[in-house]
Amino acid sequence: MLWSLTKAFLVGGAICTIGQVLVLKTKVTPARILVGYIVTGVILSALGLYGPLAEFAGAGATVPLTGFGHALTNGVKKAVQEIGFMGAFTGGLTSTAAGIAAAVFFGAITALVFKPRPK
Amino acid sequence: MFDKNAKPSPRRQDQLDRYKRLVERMSPNSQMGKGLLRAYWLGGAICAFGQFLQEAGKMWLGMNNTAAGTFCSTVLVFLTALLTGIGVWDRIGQYAGAGAFVPITGFANAVVSPAIEFRREGLVLGLGAKLFTIAGPVLVWGVSASVIVGIIYAIWPW
Amino acid sequence: MQGTITLKRRPRLCMGAAIAGKKEGEGPLGGGFDQVIEDDLFGEESWEKAECRFFYTAADTCIRKAGLTHRQVDVMLGGDLLNQITSASMAARELKIPFLGLYGACSTMAESLCIGAMLVDAGHVRTALCAASSHFCSAERQYRFPLEYGNQRTPTAQWTVTGCGASLLSSDERLPAIARCTHVTIGRVTDLGIADANNMGAAMAPAAADTLARHFADTGRSAGDYDLIVTGDLGQVGHDILLELMRQRGTPLAKDKYVDCGLLVFSPDQDVHAGGSGCGCSAIVLNSHIMERLRKGEIHRVLFMATGALLSTTTSQQGETIPGIAHAIVLEGEQPCSGA
Numbered sequence: 001m002l003w004s005l006t007k008a009f010l011v012g013g014a015i016c017t018i019g020q021v022l023v024l025k026t027k028v029t030p031a032r033i034l035v036g037y038i039v040t041g042v043i044l045s046a047l048g049l050y051g052p053l054a055e056f057a058g059a060g061a062t063v064p065l066t067g068f069g070h071a072l073t074n075g076v077k078k079a080v081q082e083i084g085f086m087g088a089f090t091g092g093l094t095s096t097a098a099g100i101a102a103a104v105f106f107g108a109i110t111a112l113v114f115k116p117r118p119k
Numbered sequence: 120m121f122d123k124n125a126k127p128s129p130r131r132q133d134q135l136d137r138y139k140r141l142v143e144r145m146s147p148n149s150q151m152g153k154g155l156l157r158a159y160w161l162g163g164a165i166c167a168f169g170q171f172l173q174e175a176g177k178m179w180l181g182m183n184n185t186a187a188g189t190f191c192s193t194v195l196v197f198l199t200a201l202l203t204g205i206g207v208w209d210r211i212g213q214y215a216g217a218g219a220f221v222p223i224t225g226f227a228n229a230v231v232s233p234a235i236e237f238r239r240e241g242l243v244l245g246l247g248a249k250l251f252t253i254a255g256p257v258l259v260w261g262v263s264a265s266v267i268v269g270i271i272y273a274i275w276p277w
Numbered sequence: 278m279q280g281t282i283t284l285k286r287r288p289r290l291c292m293g294a295a296i297a298g299k300k301e302g303e304g305p306l307g308g309g310f311d312q313v314i315e316d317d318l319f320g321e322e323s324w325e326k327a328e329c330r331f332f333y334t335a336a337d338t339c340i341r342k343a344g345l346t347h348r349q350v351d352v353m354l355g356g357d358l359l360n361q362i363t364s365a366s367m368a369a370r371e372l373k374i375p376f377l378g379l380y381g382a383c384s385t386m387a388e389s390l391c392i393g394a395m396l397v398d399a400g401h402v403r404t405a406l407c408a409a410s411s412h413f414c415s416a417e418r419q420y421r422f423p424l425e426y427g428n429q430r431t432p433t434a435q436w437t438v439t440g441c442g443a444s445l446l447s448s449d450e451r452l453p454a455i456a457r458c459t460h461v462t463i464g465r466v467t468d469l470g471i472a473d474a475n476n477m478g479a480a481m482a483p484a485a486a487d488t489l490a491r492h493f494a495d496t497g498r499s500a501g502d503y504d505l506i507v508t509g510d511l512g513q514v515g516h517d518i519l520l521e522l523m524r525q526r527g528t529p530l531a532k533d534k535y536v537d538c539g540l541l542v543f544s545p546d547q548d549v550h551a552g553g554s555g556c557g558c559s560a561i562v563l564n565s566h567i568m569e570r571l572r573k574g575e576i577h578r579v580l581f582m583a584t585g586a587l588l589s590t591t592t593s594q595q596g597e598t599i600p601g602i603a604h605a606i607v608l609e610g611e612q613p614c615s616g617a
Contacts, residue, residue, distance in 0.1 A: 012166020019217030020158035059169035088269025212427015236423030
C-alpha cells in the first residue's frame, strides 16, 4: 500500500504543479485552467494515453480534474458499447454522477448550516 | 475607439508599449519556487489520501473498484465542503493554489463557496441558481467534449 | 491646460469622521478612527446592509461632532463601490438629507469633496456632507469570488478596506474649521492599456500623473509647494509607478512628502499584498490621520487626490482595458505649519 500511496503522491503532485506553473507564469484564471484540465483529460483519455497513467498512479491520476475528464470518456465509451449511439449522451454523466451529486448535495447542506464569514 | 479597424497611432502605440514595460518592471512577481513546492506537496498529499481511501474501501469495507472510487471522491468532496463551511478552505487555497484547486477538492470548493455566499439572496435564486457560477464551465465543457468523443466512438469505434 | 478651479471663498473643511472595520482597526492608524467595528456584519443580516450602516454611522458621527443636526445639512454627496451605489442611497434614505449619489469607484471621496467644495464656494449651499464607503466582503463577492472560495491572491492584488469616511464642508463662520479648500482639479479618464483587474494600481497611476501634471501647470505650483501629496489607493505598485511617471515628466515628487492611503492603512505584516483599496481606503485615512495632522499643524498645505478604476465585471470579462481617473483637492490647514 505504501508504494501505491507514493505513486499517487508523486503523479498527483506533478499534475497539480503543472497547473501552478500556469497560474504563476501566465494570466490564465483558475476557472480557465480547470476547463482546460477537464477537456485535456477527455482528449488524452480518448487517445488512450490517460488509461495507462491511471493504471499506474491510481488516485494520483483520478483525483485531479483530468481524471474527471478521463471518467467522462470512459463512461461514454462504455455506454456506447452497451446501448449504441445514444450512449454518447448518457455515459459521461453516469460515470461522474457520484462526484457531481455529492458536490451539489453537500454544497446545499453546507450553505444551510454555515454562514459566510469574513477573512 | 468605435472604429473596429482603427489601430492606435504609432505615437500612442509607443506610449502603450513603454507603459507596459514600466508596469512589468515595477510589479512584483510571485515566488515561483515556493509556489510550486506548495502546490506539489499539498496536491500530492490530497491524491495520496484519495488513494488511501480507495485502498481502505477495498481492504476493510469490502468494496469493488468502482465503489471504492466513488467512496474516495464522495469523502473528499464531503471533507472539502466541511472545511469550506468552517472557513478553513480559503486559507488552504491561498496557500497551495493549484495544489488545492486541481484535485476534485477544488471542484467541491467551487460549488460550495457560492452556495454559502449567495444563500442570503434566497434558497432558489441565491443558493440554487448561483451554485454552479464557478464550477459550471467545467461541467459544460467537460460534458460537451465527452459527448463529441462518444459520437465519434459510436461511428468509428477504436 | 484645463480642469483646475480656484475656490475664491475658500470653503471650510469643518469636521471629519471615520468608521473602520476590524482589520483596519488593527492597522497602524487604528487608534485614530472614531469607531472600530469589530463585527464585519455590524449587527446586520448581510454585507450590503452592514456597509450601509457604516455609511450611515460615519455621516451621523460627522454631523454630530460638528454640533449640527441632520436638517442643518443642505446636501449630502457620496457613493460606494456596489452596483447602483446602494450603500450610499440606502443610508441617505435614513438620513433624509438631500442627496446626490456619485460613482467614481475609489476616487469617490475626492469627487464628493470637489463637488461639495464647489457648491459651497458658489454659495448654492451652506453646508455639504461628503462621504464614501467600501466593505471588503461586499466588494469581494461582487467583483471577485465568494469569500470561502480558495483562490490565490497575486502579489499586485489589493485588499478592499472596510469602512466609511465623511467630511463636512461649510461656509458657516460659526463652525470650527480644520482646513480650507482652495483648489480642485477634476480628473480626466486615462487608460494606458492595463487590463489586469488584479493590478489596479498600475491601471490608475497614469490618471494620477495626468491630474497632478495639469494641477501643477494650472496653478503654477510644483510638488515642493505642498507639505504632503496624498493619493487614494494606488498601493505599492501604483505608488512606485507614479513616482517614476512624475520623474519622467520632469516634475519629480519628493519621496518623503508623498504618501498613499493604501500603504498607510495596513502594515505589511497584515498580508494585504500591494496595500489597501476601495472608496473607504482614502475616506477613512483622510478623515482621521490626515485631518489630525492638519489640525495639529504638522502639515499645512495638502493635495488630496483619490484615484478610481472605472471597470465593471462585465467590461472586464469582455476584455476591455481599465479606465482610470483621479480627482484632486487642495486643503490648507487653519493652523500655521509647525513643522518646516
